[in-house]
Amino acid sequence: MLGWFKKKFGKKQEEQKGPVQAEESVAAKAVSEVGEERPESGPQTPPEPVDVSAPPTPAGEPLPEKEAVEAESAEPGKEQEPAAEEALVKTGPSATRPDTGEQEKPVRKSMFQRLQERLSKTRETLASRLDTLFLGKKQIDEELLDELEEILITADLGVRTTQELLDAARTRVKRDQLSDPQALKEVLREKIYEYLQASDQPAELVMPESGPFVIMVVGVNGVGKTTSIGKIAAKFVRSGQSVLLVAGDTFRAAAIDQLKIWGDRVGVDVVARDPGSDPSSVVYEGLEYGVANDIDVIIIDTAGRLHTSVNLMEELKKIRRVIGKKMAGAPHEVMLVLDATTGQNSISQARMFSEAVGVTGLTLTKLDGTAKGGIVANICRELGIPVRFIGIGEQIDDLRDFDAREFVDALFNREPDETRQS
Numbered sequence: 001m002l003g004w005f006k007k008k009f010g011k012k013q014e015e016q017k018g019p020v021q022a023e024e025s026v027a028a029k030a031v032s033e034v035g036e037e038r039p040e041s042g043p044q045t046p047p048e049p050v051d052v053s054a055p056p057t058p059a060g061e062p063l064p065e066k067e068a069v070e071a072e073s074a075e076p077g078k079e080q081e082p083a084a085e086e087a088l089v090k091t092g093p094s095a096t097r098p099d100t101g102e103q104e105k106p107v108r109k110s111m112f113q114r115l116q117e118r119l120s121k122t123r124e125t126l127a128s129r130l131d132t133l134f135l136g137k138k139q140i141d142e143e144l145l146d147e148l149e150e151i152l153i154t155a156d157l158g159v160r161t162t163q164e165l166l167d168a169a170r171t172r173v174k175r176d177q178l179s180d181p182q183a184l185k186e187v188l189r190e191k192i193y194e195y196l197q198a199s200d201q202p203a204e205l206v207m208p209e210s211g212p213f214v215i216m217v218v219g220v221n222g223v224g225k226t227t228s229i230g231k232i233a234a235k236f237v238r239s240g241q242s243v244l245l246v247a248g249d250t251f252r253a254a255a256i257d258q259l260k261i262w263g264d265r266v267g268v269d270v271v272a273r274d275p276g277s278d279p280s281s282v283v284y285e286g287l288e289y290g291v292a293n294d295i296d297v298i299i300i301d302t303a304g305r306l307h308t309s310v311n312l313m314e315e316l317k318k319i320r321r322v323i324g325k326k327m328a329g330a331p332h333e334v335m336l337v338l339d340a341t342t343g344q345n346s347i348s349q350a351r352m353f354s355e356a357v358g359v360t361g362l363t364l365t366k367l368d369g370t371a372k373g374g375i376v377a378n379i380c381r382e383l384g385i386p387v388r389f390i391g392i393g394e395q396i397d398d399l400r401d402f403d404a405r406e407f408v409d410a411l412f413n414r415e416p417d418e419t420r421q422s
């Protein structure tokens, strides 16, 4: 994910300027020029005065239930990964340690081990079940391939992908006259790696030459959008970028609060307005604020919506149009967040969001909580949209740049080969 650093690597994070008051009338006017009436999609209370702010959560203020859990688990003493090590791992072979300024090699092995640990449920399904299947087997026969089919399908690789994998395996077995089941496992691993690399879009986030890098985050309810936004913001901040969060989810007060809490935790500004405000207007104001304050990365939260809800999808299209009209070329990334535990349904979510707003990258969350990590390969194969990040927990550091090789190795419980070219 080195694309992040292409434009501004090394740039020191500037102290973010204080909040400004955006002109509601300007935003509302511009938004109404862009498109049709706002669909009946949520509370329609009249907009309150603009609240463009990053209010720190007042000490002692009770957090909403979900946030309280997050905040509690982020307390000192709980397992946290050191920020310096994280920055080092993320910035690749020539990374500079923020503390010493020295060039050091990334800690690839420990990174792999942590990923492997978190993906243990997935690994139990694929790696352990494959090991058990192949144990004591001397040859590859149809009975073994049938059992293999069942394992792949239960790992959420999907029927078509499983079929293709088995066909590839059969072809290789025939062509190379493979008889060793271990060799078959290697064929599967390489084929899944191929799927994981499949993509129509650039594999890395590429920031524009000038102006803010705008990320619009979309997805159905509860997949982990806001949490992922917080984690992604933290990554950008660690790499020296200034970040702004925009609360485009105006339907639920708790969603706005949750984003503000993340903004506070990460130390970045949040543009938000009262619940019931027009999300497109809030987004417009957010972009104005970002440009006026020379922000590097603007991350826009949107309300969770069922991909089957026509009105809400129309509203999302409108938000996208507003962004494009306000800032040519933006959004530079339309990131769809998918909950890996939902399995095959995530494929249809991805299709419908892609049709509506042109998804350019994926974040797959909750991979720590599923035994079905095969969904990642299935999504990549079916959709050709690159996976940018994977979420492997609720903590601020529980987000990984997606690395196809590392992921497939963790999935197959295989130590990474340091000499292999990815």
Ligand SMILES: Nc1nc2c(ncn2[C@@H]2O[C@H](COP(=O)(O)OP(=O)(O)OP(=O)(O)O)[C@@H](O)[C@H]2O)c(=O)[nH]1
Residues within 6 Å of the ligand: 066, 070, 219, 220, 221, 222, 223, 224, 225, 226, 227, 228, 249, 255, 303, 304, 305, 364, 365, 366, 367, 368, 369, 390, 391, 392, 393, 394, 398
């Ligand atoms: N285990 C695990 N939990 C996660 C992960 N990402 C998010 N969550 C949890 O999933 C729940 C929903 O996350 P949110 O960020 O509120 O989801 P959302 O998509 O913004 O939800 P809406 O605003 O309702 O659309 C929270 O309890 C998060 O802590 C992850 O990678 N692993």
